[in-house]
Amino acid sequence: MAENGGKNAKVFVIGGGPAGLMAAIQSARGVRKVKLLERGPGTARKLLLTGEGRCNLTSTLRPSEVIEQVFTGASFLYSALYQFTPEDTRRFFEDRGLKLKKERGRRLYPASDRAEDVKRILLEEAERQGVEILTGVEVKEIITSGQEVRGVKIKGGRVLPARAAVLATGGKSYPGTGSDGSGYQLAVRLGHKLAEPELALVPLKVKENWTKEAAGLKLKNVELSLFYRESKIFSSCGEFIIEENKITGAEALRLSCHITGPDYHNYRILVDLKPALTREKLEKRLQRDFDRYSNKHFKNALGDLLPAYLRPVVVRKSGIRPERVCHQITAGERESLVRLLKGLELNVTGKGSENEAIITAGGIAAADINPGTMESRIVRGLYCAGEVLEPAAYTGGHNLQIAFSTGYLAGSQIN
Numbered sequence: 001m002a003e004n005g006g007k008n009a010k011v012f013v014i015g016g017g018p019a020g021l022m023a024a025i026q027s028a029r030g031v032r033k034v035k036l037l038e039r040g041p042g043t044a045r046k047l048l049l050t051g052e053g054r055c056n057l058t059s060t061l062r063p064s065e066v067i068e069q070v071f072t073g074a075s076f077l078y079s080a081l082y083q084f085t086p087e088d089t090r091r092f093f094e095d096r097g098l099k100l101k102k103e104r105g106r107r108l109y110p111a112s113d114r115a116e117d118v119k120r121i122l123l124e125e126a127e128r129q130g131v132e133i134l135t136g137v138e139v140k141e142i143i144t145s146g147q148e149v150r151g152v153k154i155k156g157g158r159v160l161p162a163r164a165a166v167l168a169t170g171g172k173s174y175p176g177t178g179s180d181g182s183g184y185q186l187a188v189r190l191g192h193k194l195a196e197p198e199l200a201l202v203p204l205k206v207k208e209n210w211t212k213e214a215a216g217l218k219l220k221n222v223e224l225s226l227f228y229r230e231s232k233i234f235s236s237c238g239e240f241i242i243e244e245n246k247i248t249g250a251e252a253l254r255l256s257c258h259i260t261g262p263d264y265h266n267y268r269i270l271v272d273l274k275p276a277l278t279r280e281k282l283e284k285r286l287q288r289d290f291d292r293y294s295n296k297h298f299k300n301a302l303g304d305l306l307p308a309y310l311r312p313v314v315v316r317k318s319g320i321r322p323e324r325v326c327h328q329i330t331a332g333e334r335e336s337l338v339r340l341l342k343g344l345e346l347n348v349t350g351k352g353s354e355n356e357a358i359i360t361a362g363g364i365a366a367a368d369i370n371p372g373t374m375e376s377r378i379v380r381g382l383y384c385a386g387e388v389l390e391p392a393a394y395t396g397g398h399n400l401q402i403a404f405s406t407g408y409l410a411g412s413q414i415n
Contacts, residue, residue: 010034011414012152013131013166014139015183016043018400019386019407020168021122026411027166028129036131037152038178039138044119045177046170047400050358055115056397058089058404060106069398071257073195073391076366077402080374084408086401096121107397142167142186142382149381164381164414168407171360171387172197183388184363191378193365195390200257201358203248205350206269210316214242214309218249223275226255227268234258237275242309247346254394256351257361267348273306273341283338290334294327301326305341314340359399361392374410383410 010031013024016038028034036043050056059066063081067074090108094100098121099111110117126133138155142165151161169183184194218241225235240249247269259267274282285305293301299322302311315322318337320329351357364384368377376382385406393399 010162011164011166012037012139012160012162013168013411014142014152014186015166015168015170015178015386015388016040016133016135017168017170017179017386017403018044018047018122019170019388019403019410020166021126022404022407023166023168023383023385023411024131024133025122025125025129026408027164027414028126028131028411030415034129034131036126036133037137037139037154038133038135039182040178041135043133043135044122046174046179047119048115049174049177050115050400051109053115054109054113055118056103056107056109056395056400057093057100057118058086058108058401059397060090060102060108061086061396061398066393066398066401069396070391070393070402071200072361073366073389076369076371076389077391077405079372080405080409081401083412084405086397088408089401089404092404093118093121096125105396139186142190142379144190144379144382147379149379162381164383166383166385166407166410166414167364167388168385168403168410169388171363173199173202173354173357173360175354179360179387181360187364187384187388190376190382192368192376195362195365196260197360197362198260199351199354199357200361200392201253201395202256202356203243203246203352204252204256204259204269204348205246205264205352207245207347207349208345209245210313211242211246212244214313215244217242217307217309219271219273219307219310221276222251223272224251224255225270225272226258227270229266245349246352248352250395253358257392257394259348259351261351264348264350269346269348271344271346273310273344279338279342282341283334286334286337290326290329294325296326298322298324298326298329314344317344358395359392360387361390363388363390366390373413374406375413383413385410 011034013020013036024036100108101111141153143151153159170179172181220239223237236251236254238251240252374383386403
């Protein structure tokens with residue numbers, strides 16, 4: 001497919017995700033020929049999976065607020081996020097006929113709840129700007145001379161001449177969609193360094209077997225505190241989901257962004273099941289419950305405090321005999337129970353797979369890219385955008401916004 005018409009192209013965009021499409025659209029405004037090369041059978045395949053197929057494409061946050069949600073490489077993104085803001089993203093799609101709606105956390109979704117509609121707008125605009133999209137074309141090498149882009153070599157050995165290229169191949173999460181990390185190697189061969197890619201926004205594997213009996217339980221309004229050895233490194237409040245020897249859900253995914261291998265065994269999580277109550281207030285609450293159910297067995301007295309799946313776990317870990325009558329429970333035993341409720345321990349053993357990770361943190365080192373243009377500091381005419389770069393953010397539409405912003409900035413520099 002690339003054999004036909006590729007040789008006269010001025011710019012090649014490598015990768016057909018949100019960053020690549022935005023870069024192609026923007027660069028096509030000032031360049032006669034822009035060709036987007038996608039190795040897979042179609043573009044924006046990972047985009048279709050985001051938000052469980054609904055696509056949280058951005059937010060109503062200001063650029064400075066988005067930067068606060070970036071957990072690695074935040075300072076690199078100032079120029080990109082201020083040149084193409086979440087408000088710009090909103091206007092881009094609404095001006096082209098896509099109705100949006102705001103949900104919790106100031107997140108923006110298509111009103112249709114269809115990620116396919118976001119993809120459609122991008123493809124229609126790319127066509128309007130004259131971008132030629134070639135699928136099933138795998139780039140094996142970016143050709144340079146004198147540290148300047150001269151072309152791309154595709155699978156089969158053909159070299160397509162170019163004066164500029166945008167590398168927007170994504171990370172290594174959901175490799176079935178084409179994000180298999182191959183773009184990292186294209187950059188490394190040209191002399192770029194990598195900030196070690198690490199799966200992020202991914203479920204966490206845990207050692208505790210009691211998770212089997214609580215599997216499927218969603219805990220809301222809890223606090224998760226992450227420790228590396230004895231040092232607390234991060235905490236977050238919200239909800240998470242217990243699965244068999246695994247935890248997932250919003251707050252577990254946030255914690256995963258602060259865990260790097262291979263020494264996973266040095267990480268542990270303490271779950272505060274009642275973060276709204278101090279230890280003293282929780283102890284008084286327990287005393288009231290035990291007074292109310294003074295003649296009940298301990299195992300039957302936690303119904304007002306905990307969900308059903310978690311009660312037998314807490315009873316067993318408390319060390320208090322299940323058949324102990326509540327009025328016989330001592331102050332010391334109540335104190336131990338408070339400690340457990342304020343610090344239920346989970347020991348990390350690893351992360352979920354590449355097929356479970358929403359994003360990759362790390363990638364082409366920010367130090368090797370000019371943040372004001374997205375051009376490589378090593379190879380002139382090479383621009384990078386999206387998840388192939390080092391920065392990464394929490395959930396909330398921020399990673400797609402980073403893709404749009406860096407793609408826009410990269411494309412706007414090519415004329």
